[in-house]
Amino acid sequence: MMKQYFEMKEKYPNTILFFRLGDFYEMFFNDAKTVSRELELTLTGRECGQEERAPMCGVPFHSAESYIAKLVAKGYKVAICEQMEDPALAKGLVKREVIRIVTPGTNLDTQALDETRNNYILCVAYIADRYGVSVADVTTGDYFMTELDSGEKLFDEIYKFMPSELICNEAFYMSGMDLDDLKDRLGTAIYSLDSWYFDDEGCQRALREHFQVSNMDALGVGGYDCGVIASGALLTYLQETQKTSLSHMSRLSVYITGKYMVLDSSTRRNLELCETLREKQKKGSLLWVLDKTRTAMGARLLRKYIEQPLIDRALIEKRLDAVEELKENAISREELREYLSPVYDLERLVGKITYQSANPRDLKAFESSLSMLPHIKYLLGEMKSPLLREIWEELDTLEDLCALVQSAIREDPPLAMKEGGIIRDGYNEEVDRLRNAKSDGKEWLAKLEEEEREKTGIKNLRIRYNKVFGYYLEVTNSFKNLVPDYYTRKQTLANAERYIIPELKELEDTILGAEDKLYALERDKIGAEVLRIQAAARAVAKTDVFASLALVAERGNYVRPAINEKGVIDIKDGRHPVVEKMIPEEMFIANDTYLDDKKKRISIITGPNMAGKSTYMRQTALIVLMAQIGSFVPASKANIGLVDRIFTRVGASDDLASGQSTFMVEMTEVANILRNATSKSLLILDEIGRGTSTFDGLSIA
Numbered sequence: 101m102m103k104q105y106f107e108m109k110e111k112y113p114n115t116i117l118f119f120r121l122g123d124f125y126e127m128f129f130n131d132a133k134t135v136s137r138e139l140e141l142t143l144t145g146r147e148c149g150q151e152e153r154a155p156m157c158g159v160p161f162h163s164a165e166s167y168i169a170k171l172v173a174k175g176y177k178v179a180i181c182e183q184m185e186d187p188a189l190a191k192g193l194v195k196r197e198v199i200r201i202v203t204p205g206t207n208l209d210t211q212a213l214d215e216t217r218n219n220y221i222l223c224v225a226y227i228a229d230r231y232g233v234s235v236a237d238v239t240t241g242d243y244f245m246t247e248l249d250s251g252e253k254l255f256d257e258i259y260k261f262m263p264s265e266l267i268c269n270e271a272f273y274m275s276g277m278d279l280d281d282l283k284d285r286l287g288t289a290i291y292s293l294d295s296w297y298f299d300d301e302g303c304q305r306a307l308r309e310h311f312q313v314s315n316m317d318a319l320g321v322g323g324y325d326c327g328v329i330a331s332g333a334l335l336t337y338l339q340e341t342q343k344t345s346l347s348h349m350s351r352l353s354v355y356i357t358g359k360y361m362v363l364d365s366s367t368r369r370n371l372e373l374c375e376t377l378r379e380k381q382k383k384g385s386l387l388w389v390l391d392k393t394r395t396a397m398g399a400r401l402l403r404k405y406i407e408q409p410l411i412d413r414a415l416i417e418k419r420l421d422a423v424e425e426l427k428e429n430a431i432s433r434e435e436l437r438e439y440l441s442p443v444y445d446l447e448r449l450v451g452k453i454t455y456q457s458a459n460p461r462d463l464k465a466f467e468s469s470l471s472m473l474p475h476i477k478y479l480l481g482e483m484k485s486p487l488l489r490e491i492w493e494e495l496d497t498l499e500d501l502c503a504l505v506q507s508a509i510r511e512d513p514p515l516a517m518k519e520g521g522i523i524r525d526g527y528n529e530e531v532d533r534l535r536n537a538k539s540d541g542k543e544w545l546a547k548l549e550e551e552e553r554e555k556t557g558i559k560n561l562r563i564r565y566n567k568v569f570g571y572y573l574e575v576t577n578s579f580k581n582l583v584p585d586y587y588t589r590k591q592t593l594a595n596a597e598r599y600i601i602p603e604l605k606e607l608e609d610t611i612l613g614a615e616d617k618l619y620a621l622e623r624d625k626i627g628a629e630v631l632r633i634q635a636a637a638r639a640v641a642k643t644d645v646f647a648s649l650a651l652v653a654e655r656g657n658y659v660r661p662a663i664n665e666k667g668v669i670d671i672k673d674g675r676h677p678v679v680e681k682m683i684p685e686e687m688f689i690a691n692d693t694y695l696d697d698k699k700k701r702i703s704i705i706t707g708p709n710m711a712g713k714s715t716y717m718r719q720t721a722l723i724v725l726m727a728q729i730g731s732f733v734p735a736s737k738a739n740i741g742l743v744d745r746i747f748t749r750v751g752a753s754d755d756l757a758s759g760q761s762t763f764m765v766e767m768t769e770v771a772n773i774l775r776n777a778t779s780k781s782l783l784i785l786d787e788i789g790r791g792t793s794t795f796d797g798l799s800i801a
Contacts, residue, residue, distance in 0.1 A: 102128075102148040104196060108181050115179040115201055116171060122187070124158040125180070132157045138174055139167060168202050169212035175289040177341075178202045189588075189605060201341035204289040205265030206238050208455060215445060216391075216399035218242065222263035223334035224254065225298055225326055226272035232326030234334040235261050240400075240447035241348035241454075241634060245327040246355050251277060252364070252772070253357065258282065259365035260407050266290045267337055269298045293337060300325075303332020310335055311352065321354055348454040348630045361409040361728055362745040362776075366769060370748040370784075371721055372678070373406050386722060389677045390731060392651050394440035397447050397637050398644025405645065409728035411744055413663050419646070419730025421485040424660055426650035427732070432479050433647050439476050440644050444469040446637035453627045460513035460522045460619065463505050463626070470502035473636060476643060488646070495639040496632050501625075508622045522619050544607060545571075552601075558582050563604065571608045572598040653732035656680075661727040661738040667697030667780065669724060673736040676719035677726065680734065690736070693720050697741075697779060714750070717784045721746050724782055745781040747773045749788065763792060 101121075105128060109117050116135060118125035127135050128146070132155040136143040145153035159167045168178050180202065184195040202208075205221025213219050218237040225232035231248040248254050254277075258266070266288050273279070273292040282288055296302065304316060307328065316322045321331070331352055338346055369377055376384040382391075387406055393399045410416050426433045444465040452458040458466075473495065480492040513522045549563045558579040565571050575583055576596045587599040626633075652658070656677070673690035680688040689712075694700060705713045723733045727740040749769045766788065773783060789797030 101193060102154070104193060108179075108196065108198060112179040112198060112201065115177040117179050117181055117198075118159075118164065118168070119181045120161060120183045120196065121158075123161055125161055125164050126156055126158040128154045128156050130155075134176070135167075135171065138176075139170055165209045166211070169207060169209045172202050172204050172207050173212065175204060186605070189600075189602070198343075200343055203265055203341060205236075205263060205267075206338065206341055207264075208239060208451065208457065210239075210445075210448060210452075213239065215396035215448075217403055218261075218400055220261045220263040221265045221267070221334070221338075222258065222261055223330045223337070224266065224268040224272050225330040225333060226269060226275055227326050227329065230326045231272075232324070232328070232330035233257055234327065234330040235263065236334055236338065236349065238338060238342065238346070238349070239451045241350060241450060241630070243331075243349045243352050244355055245321065245324065245331045245352055246357060247324055247327045248357065251275075252776075256362060256364050257357070258286070258288075259368055260363070262286055263288055267293050267334070269293065269333070270295060293333065297333040297336055298329050300329060302336070303329045306332045306336045306339070307352070310346070310349070319352060321352065324354065327354070342455070344455055346454065347627070348450045348634070350631050350634060359410075359412070361411050361725070361743065363407070363409075364745075364747070364772070366750075367746050367748045368407070370750040371718060371725070371746070373725075374403060384678060384682065386678060386726075389656075389681055390649060390652050390726075392648040393644045394437055394647075395443045395640060395644050396445040397443075397641035398440070398648065400447075401641040402645045402648060405729045406725075409725050410730065411728065411742055413665060413742060416663055416728060416730050416742075418485075418487045420660055420663075420732075422483075422487040422646045423649045423653060423730060423732060425483055425485045425488060426647055427653050429483075430654065432482060433650055436476060436479050436643065436647050437651070439472045439479070440640065440647070442468055443472055443640055446633055446640065450627075450630055450633050450637070453623055454630070456620075456623070458623060460509055463509055463623070464511075464513060466626070467502055467505035467509070470498050470505075473497040473502075473640075474499065476640065480643065487642075491639045491642050494635055495643075496636050498629070498632060498636055501629060501633075504622060504625060508618075548603060548607070556582050556584055564598075571604050572600055573604065574598050649731045656734055658732035658734050659737060661723075661733050661735075661740045663727065664739055664741050667741045668739060669693060669695045669720070669741050669782075670737075670739040671720065671723055671733075671735050672738070674719055674723055674738070675734040676715050677722055677734050679715050679719075691716055691719075693723075714786050717786055718748075721748065721782060721784050741780075743780055743782040744778055745776065746784070747777060747781060748784045748786070749773065750784070750786040 105117070105119055108119065116127060116131045118127065128148070132143060135141060136157045141157045141159070143155055143157050146156045148154040168180075171178055178201065179198045180200050181196050182199045184197050187194050203221075205219065207213060207219060219239055220235050220237050223234045229249070231251075231254045232245075233248060233254065234243075234245045236243045246257070248257065264287070266282070268290070270292050279290050283290055307316070307319060308314065311319055313319050316328055321328055335346070335349075363373075368374075372385045374385050374387045375382060382388050387403060390406070391399060391402055393402055410419075426436075446466070446469060449458060449462060449466055452462060474497045477492060477495045477497050480488055480495065483489065483492065508523060508527050510522060510524050545563050549561065552573065553559065553561050558575055560576055560579065562574045563571060564574050572590050573587065574596050580597060583597070583599065587601060589597060590600050591598040671693040674693055675688050675690050693703070695703060705717060707713050723735060723738060724740055724743055725746060726733050727738065728742065733740075749766065770788065777783060789799075
């Protein structure tokens with residue numbers, strides 16, 4: 101057995117190997133030491149044919165997910181080595197195989213993941229001064245790709261997606277980028293992969309086979325050489341670690357970074373878009389104000405909108421039309437939100453079905469979610485705005501899948517497969533017949549019991565059943581000497597032994613296996629409809645986001661901004677969306693802002709400490725950003741000129757950890773602004789040249 105363990109460990113050297121032994125996953129040697137230290141588990145030992153005992157520690161297999169999640173959160177990879185046959189029937193050593201490798205970017209444990217944000221894995225291929233970037237979320241099936249021409253743009257993308265895992269080619273690892281800083285700031289696990297992952301032909305082949313297309317043009321990614329390599333390497337890595345078809349990753353979307361407003365990492369931090377600067381919490385951020393979504397899918401989509409404001413006027417106006425219509429139709433909107441509340445996370449459920457880890461209760465939650473879709477579609481049918489009409493057309497109500505789960509699966513099924521009692525009575529004759537054999541028809545078992553008593557002469561031999569071991573033969577110790585060779589011991593008790601024989605195992609498989617097989621069949625029928633479920637999930641998410649923005653606009657007394665391309669920002673009675681929520685009502689003093697690209701390009705804000713200068717400056721940036729995600733804004737009137745970037749340089753924050761003084765941080769950030777700002781950029785410089793001598797400070801400013 102230890103020889104088998106070493107063979108597995110050799111195949112997966114950079115992982116912690118969870119080696120299944122009976123009811124436990126065991127770890128040995130260095131893995132055991134690491135796990136006992138990281139999870140505070142007892143370290144024991146085991147004889148293994150070597151001079152010294154092997155250090156060992158273990159976790160129960162039925163609760164392993166939580167232990168794996170903790171290790172993965174600390175940046176480790178975990179290989180799950182499973183028993184591939186029943187130990188009672190195995191001849192010689194039980195066959196074992198690694199069925200999955202769990203990494204920070206491929207964790208499927210929904211308990212450990214935040215349902216309101218995606219768990220991204222990002223791949224970078226650095227080739228000839230270009231960066232191919234591919235991003236995926238294996239829990240939802242999202243899969244994107246782009247190409248970039250500079251390290252700064254790459255960092256902006258990494259900060260946008262905040263991946264939990266980053267994989268790259270050796271060239272990127274050696275490119276001099278500060279990857280330790282990324283690990284520290286974002287908590288991202290970073291691994292470089294072998295060069296064969298980034299082989300051009302291999303990457304193209306992986307994509308062609310996965311999407312069943314003849315060439316890259318058919319996939320819409322012709323001409324993206326680096327991007328194709330990053331996407332192919334990422335797909336190969338996911339197939340290697342997940343050991344499944346990944347059929348829910350059904351489309352590869354190319355996105356052009358120029359389609360969205362550029363927000364660099366310091367702007368995201370300073371404007372506190374999705375989390376606060378100091379506590380890193382959602383409360384106190386712009387997302388906290390705008391997020392009144394009812395579904396996990398809606399919450400994730402709203403976060404994406406905030407992180408990627410639009411720069412296309414027509415698309416912004418379409419979103420604003422949708423928000424306006426839902427704001428004005430409060431009764432229909434609230435009814436929509438009522439129907440959205442019970443909707444389960446359909447995107448992540450499809451992932452679970454693809455991985456065959458969806459349990460019967462997941463499917464019942466799926467069914468109750470689908471039963472809401474016809475009502476949502478009916479209400480959307482009353483809407484007139486173009487975007488809501490598009491969503492109405494996209495929304496497939498999936499009534500056939502709802503009916504399938506309703507008719508096949510019991511109202512209150514057990515959580516675990518092996519408990520049985522999943523399929524409804526009357527749904528399938530074969531399952532009914534076998535279930536009756538299990539509950540009423542004890543004849544099979546009684547007959548087998550009688551035959552075995554006669555064969556062996558063991559008068560008190562009994563066939564029994566429990567949930568852990570299934571069916572077994574029980575023989576008291578007084579008759580132990582009569583037990584024949586073909587009995588395989590299963591468990592020892594104080595006064596008896598429990599055994600299994602092939603006939604009994606066969607009977608158990610027939611009785612319990614039929615239900616499992618049928619459940620797997622129904623689950624696969626649902627799994628075959630991945631594309632339809634994902635399209636419905638996207639339509640539900642958009643509906644949820646626009647209903648949330650409409651509700652926030654109504655409650656917060658926001659107005660619809662006019663959008664112009666003339667470089668004019670004209671805000672009347674503007675308010676800071678977050679600060680006004682944090683202080684008692686009516687206490688926030690509104691202010692006007694006027695900027696244009698002619699004579700009024702600059703406003704210099706002066707005043708004593710605590711006068712609200714920073715609040716006023718940030719509120720201008722936030723109002724512009726809100727308008728460009730398609731939200732109403734906190735003002736009595738607003739006319740917003742589209743901006744391509746927002747730059748912020750805020751306060752005296754030094755970064756001494758990476759060897760930069762306040763002055764140096766300031767210079768670097770200002771240099772970045774001077775190099776990248778265009779005539780359409782909005783700049784917020786909150787204190788420049790502070791802390792230097794008078795003339796130095798003035799010359800910098």
